[in-house]
Amino acid sequence: MSEAALLRLDGVNTHIGPYHILQGVELAVPRGGLTMLLGRNGAGKTTTLRTIMGLWHASAGRVRFDGAEITDWATPDIARAGIAYVPENMGIFADLTVRENLLLAARAGDIDDARLRWVFGLFPALKKFWSLPAGFLSGGQKQMLSIARAVIEPRKLFLIDEPTKGLAPAIIGNMIAAFRELKQTAATILLVEQNFMFAKSLGDTVAVMDNGRVVHAGSMAELAEDRELQHRLLGLSLDSHQ
Amino acid sequence: MTMLRVVLSGDFPQSRILSAALLVIFIALAAAPFLFPGTQSLNVAAKICYFVVLAASYDLLLGYTGIVSFAHTMFFGIGGYGAGLALYTWGPTWTSVLIGTLLGLGLAIVLALIIGLFSLRVRAIFFAMITLAVASAFAILASQLSWLTGGEDGRTFRVPEVLRPGYSLLEAGAFSINGRIITYYLIFLAALVLFLGMLRVVNSPFGRVLQGIRENEFRAEALGYRTIVYRSIVNCLSAAMATLAGVLAALWLRYTGPAVTLSFDIMLDILLMVVIGGMGTLYGAVIGATIFILAENYLQALMGALSKSAAGLPVLPQLFDPDRWLLWLGVLFVLSVYFFPAGIVGKLAARK
Incomplete structure (x- = not known):
């Protein structure tokens, strides 16, 4: 194997x-x-x-x-x-908040605290706009959210x-x-x-x-x-x- | 406050005006038998209660998951016929109500599951068409099986004794609590519990997945959610809620028939309630159902008064003639959709 x-x-x-x-x-x-x-x-x-x-x-x-x-x-x-996939068009859920977007990606239902701190370290903007509907983020922030959503849980690929x-x-x-x-x-x-x-x-x-x-x-x-x-x-x- | 947070599942109304409106509706409904004594007003209040459940359950599909279904009145009818025919056939006991409700729920969930499995995989428009076809077939079946359902005439039945108008629990001067009021509170409380239950569902992780599916089905799949499973579950849940609304309607009306449960007019009414109130928010269903049913019942009287007070003026009395109330109802809806494309609740939430 x-x-x-x-x-x-x-x-x-x-x-x-x-x-x-x-x-x-x-x-x-x-x-x-x-x-x-x-x-x-x-x-x-x-x-x-x-x-x-x-x-x-x-x-x-x-x-x-x-x-x-x-x-x-x-x-x-x-x-x-x-396998986590971050598509080119970002594909975030615009009506859901940043938090809800990440919760959806963490299929277990809860986000691991240490992992979340690590993600906030990578993309501080996400912490700032935690409770904002993702549709209000700028293009770069949406892209960050999209990547954060992929890495919020450890994945193989x-x-x-x-x-x-x-x-x-x-x-x-x-x-x-x-x-x-x-x-x-x-x-x-x-x-x-x-x-x-x-x-x-x-x-x-x-x-x-x-x-x-x-x-x-x-x-x-x-x-x-x-x-x-x-x-x-x-x-x-x-x-x-x- | 913590208590309220638990009851509302943390989903507070997003604006002050909305909170105030909801509070007024809640108090008015909770005290309806004493605030508005009289047969018609109590009828209106009870109808609002079960239509809130019906509209909210439809919003689970339309607003939260983006599924367009025309079979919602069929499930409403299954509840109405389930409880009604059980009471008619087996006599006015609580056991009949229970068995009728359970049979209705079983049939509704099985039908919803079959419709879902056959058609939720296909494009939205086909699902809508299939639900339309199944609902029409069911309506025809209900009117054809007249030995069972009473056909177009429907069935009038008796309800358990406690719920009959003649039953009196308490009599003190002008103040009396009769079976009608007990029935009303049964419906009010059941509607409240069902509504809060649905609020809990949409604010759970399950509800978040539904909203994810509505927004971007492929993304939800790529995150590992089997969207077909979620769509099937919400389809069954929504059907079950509509069935229970149908049971409440049957208990209140003591009658079940195609016109009050299965007709396509009711389907359009539900659709309008959800759209006017605001899709994707259960509070919208409360506002939508309340406004719609009040307008349906009191617009005619209001116009009569307007027409009378404008007597002697040119054109106006004819324009406000009570016979034209449907025209004005239509105008109201066009205006509300034009000015509140996201529904009344959507508009209020955006204003804060």
């Missing part, structure tokens, strides 16, 4: 209506590290996360998580197996979709610090990101997607060194891309 990879996708294909989005994704997410999933818009990153979460089901291929095949599991069962999208640079700095903290807890994280600087500063391993396939997988350090490879895979040069 001591497989090196906590999550493994083998030849995963996903169709959405008539569109063939994922075309044989091969991906291994090592235990205890932060894996960056990079790629251009439309490469299939979000679809990969949603397929892992069972929000869309793979038409072919297998998804294995922690020794079990979860390809055909229902979303709630996948969540109960220990975090799937996080573009946490920095539309956020101001100062808040992105906060976010990087928060993810560093989360990494300290030996959590396994699969993070989709467009911001290469952000990705570079956090990632241990990296997978790059294009046209519904993983076209490169390796260590983040290696990709960060190799400008030619970056240019070829991501169509970017570090100098012009912040």
